[in-house]
Amino acid sequence: MAAFEAPASPLEQLLIATLYDGSGVGAAVEELRQAGLGDKLDSWLGAGENLPLSADELSKALGGSLERIAVVTGSSADVVAQKVAELLPVTVDSVSPNGELPS
Template identity: 75%
Template sequence: MAAIEAPATALEQFLIATLYDGSQVGAAVEQLRQAGLGDKVDSWLSTGENLPVTADELGKALSDSVGRIAALTGLGADEVAQKIAAVLPPAVDAVSPNGELVS
């Protein structure tokens, strides 16, 4: 499992907390799988290298969450999606030792 440093900014912490509170990681993973991102999600859950996800892919898959975060922060949806794309793969990797989500 790859190590993850604490998010560097308050915005990154907010993004993670807004998308899932620890108990919602499984739901987020399933939502991404249903959106056709299963290969990328599986790479985050595995012990190998994490495949990147684009802001566009996440914007489509998590449009409700992205829109909510954008409204709460005053940022544009594109910027929020870029932030999520940067922090989500290592965050999911960090909470899935040996390929299993820790709740």
């Protein structure tokens, strides 16, 4: 399991909170699974290496959420997608030590 590091900036904290809409990681995970990214999700939940997530894949799966974050932060949707794509695999991996997301 990868080591979890707390978000380094208020922007990163806002990205996570906004993306998950206060409902936990499970909501984002379900959207990604429905978007056809189940193989990547399974790697984050499993004990092996985490498959990377590209900003483009994330944008296609969660475009509306990323746009909302961009508006709130004053960033571009591309910057938001890149940052969230970097954080999401390690976040899911960190909150699922037994291969299951918290309920």
